[in-house]
Amino acid sequence: MLYGHGNDLYDYSEKITADFSSNIPYRNASVQIVAHLSGCLHLISDYPDPNARALTHEIAEHHNLSPENVLVTNGSAEAFYLLAHLFAGKHSTITYPAFAEYEDACTLYGHTLSFMPVSELCGSINFTSNETVWFAFPNNPDGSIVSSETIENLCLNNPDSYFIIDNAYGELCTQCQPVIPLHANYPNLISVHSLTKTFAIPGLRLGYIVAEKNIINRLQPLRIPWTVNTLAQEAGSFVMENYSRLLPDAGILCRESQQFQQQLATLSHLEVTPSPCHFFLIRLKSGTASQLKSYLLEKHGILIRDASNFRGLSPCHFRLSVQEKTANDRLTDALRDFFKITA
Incomplete structure (x- = not known):
């Protein structure tokens, strides 16, 4: 780290x-989330659901997805390390400047790394020698945005590469088009989402991965048990039930x-x-x-x-x-x- x-x-x-x-x-509406959780402290007397099934179904329903395409994680950071583990030892390209955890996670799991300026990312690039390509939409720290058309062309022109998109700030930027609908047409797209960021609950650590069923199934056994605690899952359910009202x-x-x-x-x-x-x-x-x-x-x-x-x-x-x-x-x-x- x-x-x-x-x-x-x-x-x-x-x-x-x-x-x-x-x-x-x-x-943000974190005060409302805290108020809700204050009445749920009794839940800590039991182990959390290791698969966060209720929250998984609520996220899937919100996005009109199958629960088989969603994996709830301990923030987006766990998602990046799980994905780096899944593709351990592969060749990967990371755009820059970027959130450091992409590189740290890939380094930990022995990826051969290449780097490119995020400003040079375009749909016509050939990534045939890369198993994974990592970038953010929008990008942190500069706020730059690649177009949805670029994302589609990257996936279409590089069917053997997986594109891992950090969409942590997507709903906080009016110029970002939703990335979730693209999954229906591009099985090599993996997106990472952060309820931590969107709903200002960084102390709880809560995020999720959206990907094809095969990817989710391969990620499941790589997880440490109970990474998403009971209060985080409860907060996530409260958010999903009141999404529009709580969204900044x-x-x-x-x-x-x-x-x-x-x-x-x-x-x-x-x-x-x-x-x-x-x-x-x-x-x-x-x-x-x-x-x-x-x-x-x-x-x-x-x-x-x-x-x-x-x-x-x-x-x-x-x-x-x-x-x-x-x-x-x-x-x-x-x-x-x-x-x-x-x-």
């Missing part, structure tokens, strides 16, 4: 008053992100990478993200994501996830103060 993911609150003694480091949407308003989040990006782009010391998502990437024109992170923590109690440990990025890159306007303005002012000191 790569240390230095966002929301690494446990590493710091400083009081965090604004957290821009995690891509968990600040507009992606339109508002993305509009707020656009406004925040424009606000920061007025600072001459920053280069903001435009993103259609609620999170985005920034490059410092002088100084390092590590220096900035330390300054913001110590002087302002603000946490950002130092993105220098993403493959393909520099020590000058950091990532932000939009927060409420007062917090956004606080960070903007703190950045101005930092630039005065380092000028």
Whole structure:
């Protein structure tokens, strides 16, 4: 596991008053989920269903799938390690910059790895020597989006390769088309989904894989027993029963992100990478993200994501996830103060 993911609150003694480091949407219904779970604590006296059957059926019904095409996991991270295990020793391509767990999981299971910029991913690429190709839709950390047409052409033109798509932020970005319907036509498509991200329950760890029946059947025996605990399963069932009501308003989040990006782009010391998502990437024109992170923590109690440990990025890159306007303005002012000191 790569240390230095966002929301690494446990590493710091400083009081965090604004957290821009995690891509968990600040507009969320986690309080309602917590309220529901507070009446379900008695469930911990029994072992959880090792196959999360009730939640599996609810997810399948929500997406109009067969339960045989769904595997509930302990967050998307478990999904990536299970898939890397399934294809152990194979040749894989991972796009970059990207969430580090793809590479970490593949390395653990002995994959021969190739890397390519996510900006170069297109439907005409020949991946005949690759058993798996990993990318995110939308991409973390820069928010870039490949088209649904590109995904279809990749699957169609490379029938012997499996395309593993991290769709953790798909429902939080208005420009992302749903990926689930593509499974009906492309058996070499595998998508990973995160209720953790969408519904702001990272402490519970809850996600799922959608794939053809054969893939799900091969993944099942690779699992450690009871990886998805009872309260996580109960939270998942509550979410599926109240999906539309609990789902964050992606339109508002993305509009707020656009406004925040424009606000920061007025600072001459920053280069903001435009993103259609609620999170985005920034490059410092002088100084390092590590220096900035330390300054913001110590002087302002603000946490950002130092993105220098993403493959393909520099020590000058950091990532932000939009927060409420007062917090956004606080960070903007703190950045101005930092630039005065380092000028």
